[in-house]
Amino acid sequence: MAIIEKYKLVQAFEPRTTNASITSNYVILKDAVTATVVVNLAQTVGHTTQISLYQAQDIEGTAAKPLANDVPILANEDVSASDTLVRQADGVSYTVANTAKNKQVIFHVDPAKLDVNNEFCCLNVRIGASSQATNFASGEFILENKYAED
Secondary structure, X not given: OOHHHHXXXXXXXXXEEOOOOEEOOOEEOOOEEEEEEEEEEEOOOXXXXXXXXXXXXXXXXXXXXXXXXXXXXXXXXXXXXXXXXXXXXXXXXXXXXXXXXXXXXXXXXXXXXXXXXXXOOEEEEEEOOOOOOOOEEEEEEEEEEOOXXX
């Protein structure tokens, strides 16, 4: 089976500097079994950049608020040295170490962790500003679909 038969890959945001904060597009999780958020950072200047998950009632961001329920987080603080992801404490945000390294942070989101009782069905990711024009980030959503080719 090809990856695109079971998973939908969505670019959260194109590679860009973290000199200013970044807010991704929203993805709808109504037909997703799970959502994985992958953020890659290239930090040429050390900075404790925060990555946070937000939820909304639609893709326009209506009533946007931070995700309230903790989700599993994995991180690799130096992808140049190893491909090993290390399990972090569950949470709704993660702050990388203040080091000039290439990093990867992954969140695994069960759509039931959203405020579904109040019709929250959309997810996005936000990156705090590093105030460093030479630090970059990119992000993707990997959605596991309930139905093939959804």
